[in-house]
Amino acid sequence: MLNQIKEHISEVEKFQANTAEAVEAFRIQYLGKKGVLNGLFSAFKDVPNDEKKEFGQTLNELKTKAQEKVEALKTALEEKEDQSGSGLDLTMSAEPMRMGSRHPLSIVKNEIVEIFARLGFTISEGPEIEDDWHNFSALNLPDEHPARDMQDTFFIQRDPDYLLRTHTSSVQVRFMEKNQAPIRTLSPGRVFRNEAISARAHCIFHQIEGLYVDENVSFADLKQTLLHFAQEFFGKETQIRLRPSYFPFTEPSAEVDISCNICKGKGCNICKYTGWVEILGCGMVDPNVLENCGIDAKKYTGFAFGMGVERITMLKYQIKDLRLFFENDVRFLDQFTSA
Numbered sequence: 001m002l003n004q005i006k007e008h009i010s011e012v013e014k015f016q017a018n019t020a021e022a023v024e025a026f027r028i029q030y031l032g033k034k035g036v037l038n039g040l041f042s043a044f045k046d047v048p049n050d051e052k053k054e055f056g057q058t059l060n061e062l063k064t065k066a067q068e069k070v071e072a073l074k075t076a077l078e079e080k081e082d083q084s085g086s087g088l089d090l091t092m093s094a095e096p097m098r099m100g101s102r103h104p105l106s107i108v109k110n111e112i113v114e115i116f117a118r119l120g121f122t123i124s125e126g127p128e129i130e131d132d133w134h135n136f137s138a139l140n141l142p143d144e145h146p147a148r149d150m151q152d153t154f155f156i157q158r159d160p161d162y163l164l165r166t167h168t169s170s171v172q173v174r175f176m177e178k179n180q181a182p183i184r185t186l187s188p189g190r191v192f193r194n195e196a197i198s199a200r201a202h203c204i205f206h207q208i209e210g211l212y213v214d215e216n217v218s219f220a221d222l223k224q225t226l227l228h229f230a231q232e233f234f235g236k237e238t239q240i241r242l243r244p245s246y247f248p249f250t251e252p253s254a255e256v257d258i259s260c261n262i263c264k265g266k267g268c269n270i271c272k273y274t275g276w277v278e279i280l281g282c283g284m285v286d287p288n289v290l291e292n293c294g295i296d297a298k299k300y301t302g303f304a305f306g307m308g309v310e311r312i313t314m315l316k317y318q319i320k321d322l323r324l325f326f327e328n329d330v331r332f333l334d335q336f337t338s339a
């Protein structure tokens with residue numbers, strides 16, 4: 001009988017299992033109601049008195065070993081499950097995820113690009129460091145032209161001049177130099193002007209330039225395109241108003257206002273109680289500019305426009321201070337998470 005218990009002990013020591021079922025079967029076999037141990041304990045009373053002590057001790061050893069074995073195998077299995085992930089509690093609530101968000105200027109830029117993309121405009125880009133030709137001369141702003149002074153240029157080098165582009169109109173020139181008509185292109189990008197930083201001005205800001213060149217392009221096409229844009233972007237009820245203006249690179253030129261989308265024309269401090277807010281400059285591309293860029297101005301006409309992304313974003317979201325766009329304060333940026 002004693003030998004039998006010892007055999008059980010060595011069997012228990014040797015036992016291995018890697019499924020929960022096998023461990024449970026082992027537990028039942030040894031520690032269950034009708035298991036080996038209970039069987040041996042009930043045989044205890046028939047053991048001769050002088051053997052009882054050793055028998056009892058060995059039996060207890062078997063019991064402890066069987067219990068320890070079951071615990072050890074269970075723990076090993078649980079650890080394995082944790083690692084493989086199958087112990088995952090799918091009912092547990094998830095850790096909140098911090099979502100990044102697009103910058104409001106990017107949201108607006110993308111929206112504008114999409115509206116014009118539906119009209120067949122493609123994107124073009126140019127360098128932020130420009131030469132005099134692309135930023136000024138080709139755009140009908142020869143040396144000594146007074147309008148040059150209005151642009152507060154950051155010069156990098158004089159004679160020959162290299163500068164930080166003051167507007168994205170320079171990309172028009174680059175695009176026309178490389179591509180023949182018909183042209184429909186939109187050029188978003190950063191521009192730079194030596195201006196004091198305030199709630200309404202910054203030395204770095206963003207513009208989107210548009211250019212359309214083809215046979216028989218007219219001012220009516222320009223007006224209709226901009227009306228379509230204004231209504232897509234600011235809402236169907238939006239009206240536009242064109243005021244005669246002057247730009248060296250367009251003739252005729254106009255500045256475009258939209259009906260104030262905040263007070264709906266009733267008058268508020270955003271539109272300075274006029275009911276209208278300016279959003280862009282535009283005009284028919286001056287034939288000199290077409291010729292400067294190698295496009296036959298007798299055959300082709302075109303229109304161009306340039307808008308400030310900050311200005312349009314401020315109108316859309318009623319943002320009162322332009323500096324917020326450049327401070328990267330998360331409390332400001334977080335508000336655009338779902339946009």
Ligand code: DAH
Nearest residue numbers: 167250281282283304305306
């Ligand atoms: N380049 C002008 C500016 O920075 C904006 C502009 C006006 C662009 C008229 C144009 C245009 O293409 O036709 O103020």
